[in-house]
Amino acid sequence: MNAPAEILAADVLIVGAGPVGLTMAMDLAARGVKVLIAEIRRYAEPPNVKCNHVASRTMEQFRRLGVARKLRDAGLPADYPNDVVFRTSVTGIELTRIPIPCRRDRYTEAEGPDAWWPTAEPPHRINQIYLEPILLEHTAALSGVTLLNRTQVTGFMQDETGVVATATSLDDGGTRTLRARFMVGCDGGSSAVRKQIGAKLEGTAVIQRVQSTYIRAPQLRSLIPGKPAWSYYSMNPRRCGTMFAIDGHATWLVHNHLNAEEPEFDSVDRDRSIRDILGVGPDFEYEVISKEDWVGRRLVADRFRDRRVFLAGDAAHLWVPYAGYGMNAGIADALNLSWLLAACVQGWADERILDAYEAERQPITEQVSRFAMDHAQKMIRARRTVPADIEAPGPEADAQRADIGREAYELNVQQFCCAGLNFGYYYTGSPVIEYDDAAPPAYSMGAFTPSTVPGCRAPHFWLTDGRSLYDAFGPAYTLLRFDRHADVAPLQRAAQATGMPLTVLDVDAPAVPAEYVHALVMCRADQHVVWRGDAVPRNGDAFIARLCGRAMAEATL
Known part of the structure; x- marks a missing residue:
C-alpha cells in the first residue's frame, strides 16, 4: 500500500x-x-x-x-562605466556614446541623461x-x-x-x-x-530571432579602444549585433540579431557572426560558455x-x-x-x-x-540601412558616421534612460482607486510628467530627517498630510474599525514638488496615488470600504 x-x-x-x-x-x-x-x-x-x-x-x-x-x-566592478556605446564593431570606430554612471557614482553623479532620476534608488x-x-x-x-x-x-x-x-x-x-x-x-x-x-497569449509571436552566445574572452577588453562600456552596439554591413559586459573582465553576452531572411538560429554561422560583431579575425580565441538564443515577441x-x-x-x-x-x-x-x-x-x-x-x-x-515592439521595429529598420562604406576612411565617411551616431543616440537614449517607463505609467479603471476629473499626463518610453492624479506614481521627495518619502510609507495605505490643520480623524476611525493599516504622515520636507497641490494625498505601498483632496471624503466609511475592496455605499464620498 x-x-x-x-x-x-x-x-x-x-x-x-x-x-x-x-x-x-x-x-x-x-x-x-x-x-x-x-x-x-x-x-x-x-x-x-x-x-x-x-x-x-x-x-x-x-x-x-x-x-x-x-x-x-x-x-x-564598482568603477566600470555603465555607458552604452555604438561602434562599427566592438573593436571598431566609435559612432556615439550614451553616458551612464558606474555603480560607484550612481548616487552622486548629476550630469547626463541617466543621472537626474527623481528617486532615492536610480x-x-x-x-x-x-x-x-x-x-x-x-x-x-x-x-x-x-x-x-x-x-x-x-x-x-x-x-x-x-x-x-x-x-x-x-x-x-x-x-x-x-x-x-x-x-x-x-x-x-x-x-x-x-x-x-x-x-x-495573444499578439505578435515573432518580431525577431536573436542568436545569443555567452562567451569567455579575457583578451577582448584590451582590444577595445577608448573607455569601456556596459553595452556595445555593433553596426556594420556584415553583421549587426549587441554585446553586454557581464563581469567587466572576461565574460560577455553577444546578441546576433538575425535578419528576416534568416528564419532559423542555425541558419547563420555563429562563429563568423560573433567575429563580425566583435571585429576580430580568425586567430582571436574565445570560449562559448552557453548558447542563449531567444525570440523577440509581443504576447x-x-x-x-x-x-x-x-x-x-x-x-x-x-x-x-x-x-x-x-x-x-x-x-x-x-x-x-x-x-x-x-x-x-x-x-x-x-x-x-x-x-x-x-x-x-x-x-x-x-x-x-x-513601446518595446515599436522600438524593436525601429532598430530592425536601422540595422537594415547601415551603409556599406560605414568603415571607410576620410572626412566624408566621418561626416556620415557622425550622422548615424546622432540618429542612434536619439533613438536609443530613451530605452537606456527610460524615465517614462519607470515613473510615468499610471493605472486607470481600478476598483480601488478614487479618480477625480483630472486626466493623467501622457508618457513615453523616455519622458514623463510627475503628477498626483489618482493612479499615478506619487512624485518622490526627501523628508527633513533625510529619509526618502517612500521610506516613510506604511505597509498598506499612507495618507500624506501637507496641512496639519486638516482633520483626518474620521478616516483613522473608519480604517481602525475595518482593521485596514493606515499610516498618517505629516509631511516635513525642505522642498515639496509642485505637483502636490492638495492638503491630503492617499498613497499605496507600491507608491501609486489612490485619492487626493483638501478635506477627507464626506463618507469616510464608504471611502475606506472601497480601499478594502468592499462594495461602495450609495452615499457620495
Whole structure:
C-alpha cells in the first residue's frame, strides 16, 4: 500500500523561483504571509544570462525589502562605466556614446541623461546571474518562506476556499500535496499554470530571432579602444549585433540579431557572426560558455487570473526585452499583486480587492509591450540601412558616421534612460482607486510628467530627517498630510474599525514638488496615488470600504 502523499500548507503558493517569484515571496513574507515556492531547479543552480538591468522602480522596492544595498555591491566592478556605446564593431570606430554612471557614482553623479532620476534608488546594471542568487539567499532565509527545489507542480484544483496542487519531486518521483489560499504562476513563458487556467497569449509571436552566445574572452577588453562600456552596439554591413559586459573582465553576452531572411538560429554561422560583431579575425580565441538564443515577441495573456490562481511575469506577458522591461515588468506585477493577497490573508480586505490586479496590470502590460515592439521595429529598420562604406576612411565617411551616431543616440537614449517607463505609467479603471476629473499626463518610453492624479506614481521627495518619502510609507495605505490643520480623524476611525493599516504622515520636507497641490494625498505601498483632496471624503466609511475592496455605499464620498 502506497504511503499517503505529504501535505504542505501555506497562505500563498508561488510556482517558480526566478526574480519575479522570489520578489513576490520577499514582499509577502515581509507582510507576515506564509509562502510555499515550488521550483524545478536545484537550489542555487545558476540562472540563464538574461536581464542586465534593474529598473529604478524595482530598486525602490528592493530598498523597502532590505536588499538594495546587497545588489548595489554586486555585478560589474564598482568603477566600470555603465555607458552604452555604438561602434562599427566592438573593436571598431566609435559612432556615439550614451553616458551612464558606474555603480560607484550612481548616487552622486548629476550630469547626463541617466543621472537626474527623481528617486532615492536610480537604476542598477547587473546581470541576472548575479542578481538572482542574492534574491534567492535573502528569500530562503526569511521566516515564513518554504522553498521546494526540484519540485514540479503537475496540476491543481481550486474551490471557494483555496487551491490544492499536486507536486512531484524531480529527484525521486515522490509526490506532495500543496495547499494554499492563493496560487501565483511565475513559471515563465511556457507556464504550465497559464495553460491549466486556459489563458492564451495573444499578439505578435515573432518580431525577431536573436542568436545569443555567452562567451569567455579575457583578451577582448584590451582590444577595445577608448573607455569601456556596459553595452556595445555593433553596426556594420556584415553583421549587426549587441554585446553586454557581464563581469567587466572576461565574460560577455553577444546578441546576433538575425535578419528576416534568416528564419532559423542555425541558419547563420555563429562563429563568423560573433567575429563580425566583435571585429576580430580568425586567430582571436574565445570560449562559448552557453548558447542563449531567444525570440523577440509581443504576447500578452488574455487574462491574468482564474479565481484564486494568478499569473505574473513571463507567464503573463512576453515581449522584446528593450529597456530591460521583461523582468522589471514582471516584478511590478508581483509587487502589485502581493500587497493585495496580503490584505486578504490579513483579513482587513474583501477578496474583491483582488479584481484590481488584472484591471491595473493588464492594460499597462499592453502599453509597455507596444513601446518595446515599436522600438524593436525601429532598430530592425536601422540595422537594415547601415551603409556599406560605414568603415571607410576620410572626412566624408566621418561626416556620415557622425550622422548615424546622432540618429542612434536619439533613438536609443530613451530605452537606456527610460524615465517614462519607470515613473510615468499610471493605472486607470481600478476598483480601488478614487479618480477625480483630472486626466493623467501622457508618457513615453523616455519622458514623463510627475503628477498626483489618482493612479499615478506619487512624485518622490526627501523628508527633513533625510529619509526618502517612500521610506516613510506604511505597509498598506499612507495618507500624506501637507496641512496639519486638516482633520483626518474620521478616516483613522473608519480604517481602525475595518482593521485596514493606515499610516498618517505629516509631511516635513525642505522642498515639496509642485505637483502636490492638495492638503491630503492617499498613497499605496507600491507608491501609486489612490485619492487626493483638501478635506477627507464626506463618507469616510464608504471611502475606506472601497480601499478594502468592499462594495461602495450609495452615499457620495
